[in-house]
Amino acid sequence: MRHPNRRWILTRGVALGVALIAHPRRAAAQASPASVGPANPALLDDLVAANRILVDQGVLDGYGHVSVRHDRDASRYLMSRSIAPELVTVADIMEYDLDSNAVDPRGRTSYLERFIHGEIYKARPDVKAVLHSHSPSVIPFGATGVPLRPLYHMSAFLWVGVPVWDIRTASGESTDMLVRNPALGRSLAQTLGARPVALMRGHGNVVVGDSLPQVVFRGVYTEVNAKLQGQAMALSANVSYLDPEEAKKAEASIAGTLGRPWELWKRKVSTK
């Protein structure tokens, strides 16, 4: 990871002096950073596929974004310019440094909330892919604080708990709900901690993984689990969730099978 340069601190340090987060150390350079070079074309293809799969599976609509860490340099990540995920092609993918500065933007607009991605990549060296979505069945859980828990083995990865991040608490005031600066991104990353999923009250969720297939799998089955958990809670006050030990084991076993849905989902979006 690269450190923020001096110039940014001078120009923006005052404004951030009273900011919400205790140590807003990292921040973005104003000058566009230099590219670390082209990413693996297969990784770019997978990033395009991830965007389309997440729409096809009902996790993303016209909003939300998914990114992947650059395969050549862990201090960079790749994400589409600001368009609807269903329309993303390889030509739309931009390179960002971890302060979420765009490399060679050429007038292309970036997602306002790219700081979600940059700050999580900084905080989580293990994370290779990040998804921010308005996953519909998940919204009611973020709005009620009802804990999302693993109802079946497909969503076993939820066993470590799914925290809810409240931007109002994080910022100490009412915001426009958007993670539009590094400080808010860091706060969200702190709430996420070492977990795979965090909900955002009144907004959506963030999902991370060690690869694009894993982050897509987790995004899809977080949505499915939320839908089915709501149905289970309506049926009975006594819902059995996976116990931590079995969830841990199930998560490990399922991890070995991710290629199966990934190949299916890719094929479905490629023939559209």
Next chain:
Amino acid sequence: MRHPNRRWILTRGVALGVALIAHPRRAAAQASPASVGPANPALLDDLVAANRILVDQGVLDGYGHVSVRHDRDASRYLMSRSIAPELVTVADIMEYDLDSNAVDPRGRTSYLERFIHGEIYKARPDVKAVLHSHSPSVIPFGATGVPLRPLYHMSAFLWVGVPVWDIRTASGESTDMLVRNPALGRSLAQTLGARPVALMRGHGNVVVGDSLPQVVFRGVYTEVNAKLQGQAMALSANVSYLDPEEAKKAEASIAGTLGRPWELWKRKVSTK
């Protein structure tokens, strides 16, 4: 926007003099008004797209209608003849004055409830597009009076409150539920007030915006919010909605992103 011309004011004044009396006959001129000239072709294309998008997104079925104010003259609006919205083409679009008289009808049938549109355009100079729908998830809210409230930032525009208009109260008697005359249209416009959305008990809703992309966006996310709010209320008695300040800010921020879903949605209906 151009100001309504003098003739319109005179006509309208008389019509408004007789409020919600039992049998308000049509106050406007019976003779077909003259056209103010052709609308911008791009606006007509967008109106066709709006019809199809609202079907594609599950807001409209075989019923409902969306209109746009004429770009040349604020005292006119444009809307399809009476057909299912999914079938609307540019050739079906008719011009109406604000008393909802059709210009050059040539035998084409008008929607019975066109007065919803005309009366809102009269009452709301800021409004450039109007949608009337039977948005399915919204119907249960209109029937129960449970307040529709913004569950997440995408539907922040609901923060000002969503009134429920009851045609039985408005007319003082049992009706056929249709807004089939100017007086009922005015009553609905009064209930709507300065807000973006009003529900119609036992019927549907009306949504307004400053453009077709905005009215479509609001129509879609009113439907989504209603669906998710029902789920949230089933999960817990404690649902957190956006607070007014954050909703206001979120609404302003989201307003700057409407082009993203609009381009997506247009492309989806154009390739069908």
Next chain:
Amino acid sequence: MRHPNRRWILTRGVALGVALIAHPRRAAAQASPASVGPANPALLDDLVAANRILVDQGVLDGYGHVSVRHDRDASRYLMSRSIAPELVTVADIMEYDLDSNAVDPRGRTSYLERFIHGEIYKARPDVKAVLHSHSPSVIPFGATGVPLRPLYHMSAFLWVGVPVWDIRTASGESTDMLVRNPALGRSLAQTLGARPVALMRGHGNVVVGDSLPQVVFRGVYTEVNAKLQGQAMALSANVSYLDPEEAKKAEASIAGTLGRPWELWKRKVSTK
């Protein structure tokens, strides 16, 4: 309507002597009745369309059937041989007398429950089209006895009440749930009375109309109303339904608009 012939009474009268229903007067002739002649080709096309529309709109799945009274002779009706409604073509349509005897069956299998149609046509001279479905959202109402009521104007036709027919009560014993003889069909027709819809406990519903467009419209909006009514009841204990007077007026007004969804729905299934 033609009376059952003598021969049938002789051959079957004994078996029916101890049957479930008090006066099993009408019954079917063993010999295949003669045709009253070909039906209007447009009517046959509409019957094929009705089958496909009801699948497309989620009312029918692989089961269920829709029929229409013969345009030449009120004592005959037309219905497909026993195949899934989605696969019905004009060549599959058979002619039946009102005892549900097939004209010229040529080895084609008839729906076991055709007596639903024949007995309703006998009892209701006003009825020109009959639908029997397992309309999914309607099943829970039939199983609980919660009254289906008109939540909005589109389903105003439900205002007269929707009775639930229980085959166990009708037959006085446990059956295989199927309306597999004239007596059960008559019992169902009696429960239906002069109404447009009756539910069948543990089975589905029956819907009638004065035309194919009307029966299709009613089938679709019975399903939609059931779905939305369940949502409304979950939201609040105080649901406002249309009052009888407004429902009556709304039903009459909507009746004048049925061509709009019918044209749309026909076009959708014809381009598939």
Next chain:
Amino acid sequence: MRHPNRRWILTRGVALGVALIAHPRRAAAQASPASVGPANPALLDDLVAANRILVDQGVLDGYGHVSVRHDRDASRYLMSRSIAPELVTVADIMEYDLDSNAVDPRGRTSYLERFIHGEIYKARPDVKAVLHSHSPSVIPFGATGVPLRPLYHMSAFLWVGVPVWDIRTASGESTDMLVRNPALGRSLAQTLGARPVALMRGHGNVVVGDSLPQVVFRGVYTEVNAKLQGQAMALSANVSYLDPEEAKKAEASIAGTLGRPWELWKRKVSTK
């Protein structure tokens, strides 16, 4: 059906000797068994169709599997290699002995949970087809223990009761939730007993039938029944299910009609 050969009985006898002990190693021969010869090509086509139909009808997603007993030898069954069911072709189908050893695997990966199939075929000579799914609407029933019961005649086969198998009880410890060895498969088969369906807590269900059309039919209507039963229970505390006698009769009658949806469903997946 042919009887299991002598060698199978010997092998199986030993394997069954060690029941649900903690670490049941594979009891069957490690060497790949010899083929009993090619299956009927029509049966293979039906197995491919069954996979695709179950996806098309929302019972399977990227996971789950369906198998059929070999038509030449009752001690063998046929199932796809480990890929998503939607992608299965005839070339993917492998032969297994009842210990779930693959015949001529040629490097092809088997489903980890194939023991579900093998052990049920052993325990149930009447069973010719087995489905394991994560049927979504069924998951909440498995997680709550709310009994799945037949709401209507289409799911009358549920009348004998739907037991819930808990892998934690079966194994005496927390597992990875997968039926990854013969002992767990046997335990599941014991819970299933003579019934058509058993739920698996925190996982999914298993469905059996005397043919592929029957197992597909049962898989589809178990899903539909679960969805509708949840809706019925939300509507009212008094839900009428089929009584045992009528369910028994209905099951028998419906059994004679399975060809109708099967032909429809096959046609739908073949034109995709």
